[in-house]
Amino acid sequence: MQALTPPPVRLSEQLGESIEERIVTGVYPPGTRLDEQELAESFGVSRTPIREALIQLASIGLVEIRPRRGATVPEMAPDRLCEMFEVMAELEAMCGRLAARRILPAEQARLLEAHQACEAARQAGDPDLYYQLNEVFHRAIYDASHNGFLAEQATALHRRLRPFRRLQLRVRNRMNTSFSEHAAIVEAILGGDSEKAGSVLRAHVIVQGERFTDLVATLRQMHNPPEAELAQAGT
Amino acid sequence: MQALTPPPVRLSEQLGESIEERIVTGVYPPGTRLDEQELAESFGVSRTPIREALIQLASIGLVEIRPRRGATVPEMAPDRLCEMFEVMAELEAMCGRLAARRILPAEQARLLEAHQACEAARQAGDPDLYYQLNEVFHRAIYDASHNGFLAEQATALHRRLRPFRRLQLRVRNRMNTSFSEHAAIVEAILGGDSEKAGSVLRAHVIVQGERFTDLVATLRQMHNPPEAELAQAGT
DNA sequence: TGAACTATTCTTGTATACACAACATCGGTT
DNA sequence: AACCGATGTTGTGTATACAAGAATAGTTCA
Structure with a gap:
C-alpha cells in the first residue's frame, strides 16, 4: 500500500543505491576515482544529483571525499x-x-x-x-x-x-x-x-x-x- | 603541520556543522521545518551547499528529508x-x-x-x-x-x-x-x-x-x- | 453554509553556467 | 642532467535558472 505511487523518491537516492551496488559488487573496486562527470553521463543525468548521492555515500563511509580532490572508493584495509x-x-x-x-x-x-x-x-x-x-x-x-x-x-x-x-x-x-x-x-x-x-x-x-x-x-x-x-x- | 592551510574544506561541511549546532542547541527545536531558501539567506550562500549539508545531516539521522516536502528536525520521541x-x-x-x-x-x-x-x-x-x-x-x-x-x-x-x-x-x-x-x-x-x-x-x-x-x-x-x-x- | 474542485503560489528537485583550485606538462635555470 | 617555476587543462565547488510537485486559497456548486 505504498509501492503503488511510482517514484516518490529523490533521484539522488536511486543513484546512491546504484552507485553503492556498483561498489559492493566490485564494478568500482577500492581505490577507484569516481569522476562526477563520468558518472553523470553514465547515468544520463547532471552532476547535481550525482554529487548529492556521493555525499550521502560518503557520510556512511562507502566513499571518501577529499576536498577539491573528488571522491574515491576507500581502500578498506x-x-x-x-x-x-x-x-x-x-x-x-x-x-x-x-x-x-x-x-x-x-x-x-x-x-x-x-x-x-x-x-x-x-x-x-x-x-x-x-x-x-x-x-x-x-x-x-x-x-x-x-x-x-x-x-x-x-x-x-x-x-x-x-x-x-x-x-x-x-x-x-x-x-x-x-x-x-x-x-x-x-x-x-x-x-x-x-x-x-x-x-x-x-x-x-x-x-x-x-x-x-x-x-x-x-x-x-x-x-x-x-x-x-x-x-x-x-x- | 596541517592547520596552517586555512580552509581546505567544503562549504557544505561547515554549513552542516553550523546547522547541526543550531539543532543540538535548540535553535531549531524538533519539528522545525528547515526551509532551504531561508537557510541559504541566513548563511549568505546559495541553496546548493545548503542542500548538500542537509543531505549529509539526513544520512546521520539529524534531520529528516521527505521527498518533495523538504527537511525537518526529527521529533526524537x-x-x-x-x-x-x-x-x-x-x-x-x-x-x-x-x-x-x-x-x-x-x-x-x-x-x-x-x-x-x-x-x-x-x-x-x-x-x-x-x-x-x-x-x-x-x-x-x-x-x-x-x-x-x-x-x-x-x-x-x-x-x-x-x-x-x-x-x-x-x-x-x-x-x-x-x-x-x-x-x-x-x-x-x-x-x-x-x-x-x-x-x-x-x-x-x-x-x-x-x-x-x-x-x-x-x-x-x-x-x-x-x-x-x-x-x-x-x- | 459546507465541501469539493481548480487555479495560484511556493518549495523542492534537476540542469546549466561559471569560478577557482589542484594536477600535469613544458620550458628555463643552476 | 636535474630541479624549480610558469602555464594550461581538468575537475571540483558554488551560483543561477528552470521544471515539476505539493500546499494553499479562492471559487463554485450542492
Missing part, C-alpha cells in the same frame, strides 16, 4: 575490516541478548520460519539463496530486539559488510556450519537465555571476520611480492 | 532516545572491555590525565567545564580500544546524544556521582579487568538514559493536558 566485524559481532550479540528477553510470539514464529527457510536452502545446496535467507534470519533477530535504533545500526553495518560476507559461503562447508550455528542461536533466543544468545551470535559473526581475514591474508601472500605496502592507485 | 542510550551504553561497554585488554602505557597516562582534569572541574563546581572534560575522558577510552571504527561509531553517537546528556549535569550531585563512576572505570581499565570495565561503563551510560527519561516524563506530565499526542508544529 584488512585491519579496518576486522574492526568492522568486531563491532558487527557486538551489535549482533546485543540484538540477540535483547531478543531473548523481549521476543514476542509472532516474532518467534517469524524467526523459526526464517530458520527453516535457511534449512531448505542448505539442503538444496544453493549458496545464493542461503545468503539471501540468512539476511532475513538476522533481520528477524534485529527486529525482535525491540530497539529500532539498534536494528537500524545493525542493518546499516550488515549492508556495508555484505560484499565481504558473501565470499564466505562458497568456502567448503561454510553453509552447513553456519546453519548449525543458527540452530544454536534460535534455541538460545526461544529459550530466553540472554547471555547464551549473545555469545553464540557474537561467535557466529566473529568467525566470519576471522575467515575473511585468513582469506585476505592468503590472497595477499599470493599477489604481493615480498614487500609492497604503498598502494596508491593500483601501481 | 523519548522511546527512541532510550533506544539510543541503550546502544550507546553497549558501545561504551565494548570500548571499555577492549581498552582494558589493549591500552598502552601512553594511553594509560592520557586517561589518568583526563580523569584528574575532571576532578579539578568537579572541585571547582563547574558543570560546563566538567562536561567538556568528560568528553575528553570518554574519547580517551574510545581510542584505547584500538578499534578505529568502533571509536568513530561511538564518537558519532556521543555527539548525537550530546544535547540530552548536557541537561544531566545540572541535576543535583550528578557531577559527583559521575566522577566516582569515572574512578571505578579507570580502576577497571588500568587493572586490566575487561568485564568489570565493560559493566561499569554500561551502567555509567545507562543511568544517564534513565535519568533523562525520568526528566522527560516529568516535563511531559507538567506540560501536557491528559491526552495530547498530536504534536505537529508547536500548536
Whole structure:
C-alpha cells in the first residue's frame, strides 16, 4: 500500500543505491576515482544529483571525499575490516541478548520460519539463496530486539559488510556450519537465555571476520611480492 | 603541520556543522521545518551547499528529508532516545572491555590525565567545564580500544546524544556521582579487568538514559493536558 | 453554509553556467 | 642532467535558472 505511487523518491537516492551496488559488487573496486562527470553521463543525468548521492555515500563511509580532490572508493584495509566485524559481532550479540528477553510470539514464529527457510536452502545446496535467507534470519533477530535504533545500526553495518560476507559461503562447508550455528542461536533466543544468545551470535559473526581475514591474508601472500605496502592507485 | 592551510574544506561541511549546532542547541527545536531558501539567506550562500549539508545531516539521522516536502528536525520521541542510550551504553561497554585488554602505557597516562582534569572541574563546581572534560575522558577510552571504527561509531553517537546528556549535569550531585563512576572505570581499565570495565561503563551510560527519561516524563506530565499526542508544529 | 474542485503560489528537485583550485606538462635555470 | 617555476587543462565547488510537485486559497456548486 505504498509501492503503488511510482517514484516518490529523490533521484539522488536511486543513484546512491546504484552507485553503492556498483561498489559492493566490485564494478568500482577500492581505490577507484569516481569522476562526477563520468558518472553523470553514465547515468544520463547532471552532476547535481550525482554529487548529492556521493555525499550521502560518503557520510556512511562507502566513499571518501577529499576536498577539491573528488571522491574515491576507500581502500578498506584488512585491519579496518576486522574492526568492522568486531563491532558487527557486538551489535549482533546485543540484538540477540535483547531478543531473548523481549521476543514476542509472532516474532518467534517469524524467526523459526526464517530458520527453516535457511534449512531448505542448505539442503538444496544453493549458496545464493542461503545468503539471501540468512539476511532475513538476522533481520528477524534485529527486529525482535525491540530497539529500532539498534536494528537500524545493525542493518546499516550488515549492508556495508555484505560484499565481504558473501565470499564466505562458497568456502567448503561454510553453509552447513553456519546453519548449525543458527540452530544454536534460535534455541538460545526461544529459550530466553540472554547471555547464551549473545555469545553464540557474537561467535557466529566473529568467525566470519576471522575467515575473511585468513582469506585476505592468503590472497595477499599470493599477489604481493615480498614487500609492497604503498598502494596508491593500483601501481 | 596541517592547520596552517586555512580552509581546505567544503562549504557544505561547515554549513552542516553550523546547522547541526543550531539543532543540538535548540535553535531549531524538533519539528522545525528547515526551509532551504531561508537557510541559504541566513548563511549568505546559495541553496546548493545548503542542500548538500542537509543531505549529509539526513544520512546521520539529524534531520529528516521527505521527498518533495523538504527537511525537518526529527521529533526524537523519548522511546527512541532510550533506544539510543541503550546502544550507546553497549558501545561504551565494548570500548571499555577492549581498552582494558589493549591500552598502552601512553594511553594509560592520557586517561589518568583526563580523569584528574575532571576532578579539578568537579572541585571547582563547574558543570560546563566538567562536561567538556568528560568528553575528553570518554574519547580517551574510545581510542584505547584500538578499534578505529568502533571509536568513530561511538564518537558519532556521543555527539548525537550530546544535547540530552548536557541537561544531566545540572541535576543535583550528578557531577559527583559521575566522577566516582569515572574512578571505578579507570580502576577497571588500568587493572586490566575487561568485564568489570565493560559493566561499569554500561551502567555509567545507562543511568544517564534513565535519568533523562525520568526528566522527560516529568516535563511531559507538567506540560501536557491528559491526552495530547498530536504534536505537529508547536500548536 | 459546507465541501469539493481548480487555479495560484511556493518549495523542492534537476540542469546549466561559471569560478577557482589542484594536477600535469613544458620550458628555463643552476 | 636535474630541479624549480610558469602555464594550461581538468575537475571540483558554488551560483543561477528552470521544471515539476505539493500546499494553499479562492471559487463554485450542492
